[in-house]
Amino acid sequence: MKAFLFVALLATSFSTSAQEEHDHVRRVLRDFDEITKPKLDCVSPAPLKPLDEESKKIADKKWFGGAKDCSKKENRTPPYEVLQVNDGYYIMRQNKCINFEAPFIYLYVGDTGALLIDTGATESADQMPLRAWVDEVLKSRPNGDKLKLTVAHSHSHGDHMAGDEQFADRPNTTVVGYSPAEVAKAFNIKDWPNGEGTIDLGNRKMSILPIPGHEASSIAVYDHKSGDMVTGDTLYPGNIFLSDSNYPTFKKSITRMWDFSQKHPVRNYLGAHVEMSAEPGVDYEYGSTYQPNEHKLPLRQEHLDEVKNYVDANPRPARKVFADLIIAL
Numbered sequence: 001m002k003a004f005l006f007v008a009l010l011a012t013s014f015s016t017s018a019q020e021e022h023d024h025v026r027r028v029l030r031d032f033d034e035i036t037k038p039k040l041d042c043v044s045p046a047p048l049k050p051l052d053e054e055s056k057k058i059a060d061k062k063w064f065g066g067a068k069d070c071s072k073k074e075n076r077t078p079p080y081e082v083l084q085v086n087d088g089y090y091i092m093r094q095n096k097c098i099n100f101e102a103p104f105i106y107l108y109v110g111d112t113g114a115l116l117i118d119t120g121a122t123e124s125a126d127q128m129p130l131r132a133w134v135d136e137v138l139k140s141r142p143n144g145d146k147l148k149l150t151v152a153h154s155h156s157h158g159d160h161m162a163g164d165e166q167f168a169d170r171p172n173t174t175v176v177g178y179s180p181a182e183v184a185k186a187f188n189i190k191d192w193p194n195g196e197g198t199i200d201l202g203n204r205k206m207s208i209l210p211i212p213g214h215e216a217s218s219i220a221v222y223d224h225k226s227g228d229m230v231t232g233d234t235l236y237p238g239n240i241f242l243s244d245s246n247y248p249t250f251k252k253s254i255t256r257m258w259d260f261s262q263k264h265p266v267r268n269y270l271g272a273h274v275e276m277s278a279e280p281g282v283d284y285e286y287g288s289t290y291q292p293n294e295h296k297l298p299l300r301q302e303h304l305d306e307v308k309n310y311v312d313a314n315p316r317p318a319r320k321v322f323a324d325l326i327i328a329l
Contacts, residue, residue: 042281042323045302054085054226055268058298063274065291066096079128080105088204089226090137091270091297094120098127100289101159103272104297106230107134108223109141110201113148117221117230118272119163131166150199152176152186154232154272155215180210180217187219193253196260209260213250214240220257227267228298231257235304236271237295239283239328242317251311258308261301268298280323299324 051059061083067075075097083091088109096102099121106117114134122128138144151167153160156178167173176186183189187197193210200206207222214233221230234240234253242250260266276283276295284291306322320327 042321044280044323045306047300048302048305049300052267055298058083058085058091058268058270059296061091061297063093063102063294063297064095065294066100066102066289068290070097070289079122080130080133082133085228086226088141089223089228092130092133094122094128096289096291098122099159100287101273103159104270105130106221106270107137108201108204108206109137109147110204111142112202113150113199114138115199115201115206115221116149116151116167118154118160118232119151119166121159121162123162123165125163125166128163130163131170134167135170147172149173150176150186152183152219152221153178153217154221154230155218155234157215157233160232160272178217180212183208183217183219184210193249193256207260207264209256211253211257213242213246213253218253220260222260222264222266224264227265229257229266229269230271231269232272234271235269235299235307235325236273236275237297237299237324238271238273238275239286239326240307241328243329244316247317254304254307254311258304261304266301266304268300269304270298276324276326281321281326283326295324 064081070076076095079095079098081093085091090107092105094102101121103118103121105120108115116134119130120128125131138147141147149170149172151164151173153176164175167175176183180192184192187199187208189195189197189208189210193212197208198205199208205224207224209220209222211218211220211234218232218234220234274294274297278293278295303324310320310327317327317329319329
């Protein structure tokens with residue numbers, strides 16, 4: 001039935017852009033899942049390690065969950081929130097009343113360079129002054145005007161790269177392209193997707209791990225200084241959409257992430273959205289601008305272990321509701 005629904009949706013979407021079509025199909029399929037999914041008793045996995053102070057800081061952050069009426073100016077300002085995790089490590093979230101996706105954006109700053117992961121879902125600098133914020137942060141650093149900025153993307157979907165144009169004419173800045181070949185070249189990844197890349201920001205080494213599946217150029221970004229890994233839409237507290245076509249690649253990427261975690265101490269897995277509520281196994285309706293009781297942002301090793309066990313046990317994708325994320329079809 002879902003396959004029929006998918007084809008029908010594509011047939012009615014011929015006049016829309018590729019991104020609009022992607023969003024429309026994803027929204028209707030997700031609503032379909034909401035109607036048909038069974039009610040399950042979900043329990044979060046037992047923590048493998050206690051949270052350190054920085055992890056508590058990230059987990060305890062209560063982000064603005066939007067509003068019932070986003071037409072009110074007071075609900076659209078400020079356009080973003082920022083959490084400074086430590087010196088040179090910032091997490092930003094776009095206001096949900098400006099764009100319901102409310103993507104998370106990550107900025108890492110070292111002694112010689114800075115790395116921005118994603119540019120959000122809004123092109124307008126008036127509505128979402130991302131570059132102005134980045135400039136302010138870098139200017140506050142020693143030799144900030146000399147720091148080389150690299151603008152990269154967790155993956156190449158519109159809600160993660162809409163703000164790229166704000167950086168197009170910025171001096172000493174490289175905006176990484178959208179194809180796997182361009183990403184591989186930017187981070188010197190010799191064997192995509194099996195290899196790894198690195199970028200040294202000066203006293204802050206970052207590893208770049210190809211994780212295609214959700215999207216062909218998806219990457220995970222590991223900060224060796226904090227131990228946190230940015231995972232985009234591949235692993236996050238929300239709906240991980242799989243299909244027969246992307247599942248084999250997704251399985252390999254999850255295995256690649258898990259193998260990496262056995263060699264490096266990954267403290268938190270930080271995705272690009274929060275779609276789950278704090279109630280285990282329950283997500284918010286797609287397109288919602290009001291999420292008053294959200295799940296916390298970080299996932300942990302036990303959550304990657306759950307997904308790794310899932311892909312090992314399932315030769316084909318099958319819907320699975322976990323307490324903190326959902327495998328959706």
